[in-house]
Amino acid sequence: MSFRDAVENFYERLVIDAIEATRKPEDTPDYLADVMCVALNRLPPRYYRHTVDMMFYLADEELKGMRDKSLSAVKNARDFVREHQRE
Template sequence: MQISSDVHNYMETLVGQVLSTDTYIQQFTNEQLADIACLALTQLKPIYIRHDIDFLSALPEDKLTRFKSSVDIALENATNMIQQDRRTNRNNDVPVIFSHTSYDEHKELEWFEQPILNINSK
């Protein structure tokens, strides 16, 4: 098994379908399209699948509509970020480095973040 070929994030497929339309291709460079894809996918919950046809045959239409709506919103946000890009002169940018990462350890986990197996320690 090779994860890169056997498993993929279905949201990448949806984002790619929208970004391959003439609206985006004519308005943005390939670099900008890649940036938009990254920014949009970061906003979306990944949905890992093996085969599109199997996934889509079991997916209710309203859920697919919600996925597409989420993609449209994420792409709109990402597009606005690229259009208002403040990095016009990247040579003068000073990188920001965080020396300490903090996480809210008391925040409740989302359903997809919780362990599948509940194994009690002995």
């Protein structure tokens, strides 16, 4: 394993969860990938090496806030991508 593979952004998982929670039948993989990129670009990075460490040191209120921010970022990203789709 490379050191590059040892670091992850915690918001990636939260954004994926938010996308899955708001997924619609007409959503294409390309559309969802664009939504994910836009949402992640609007959130601060939160890097970690081990998921267990992140979950252990993260307060419940902080995690709830991060989930709420992720859901809001995904909703806004959906609107942005829909309004700026190439035809």
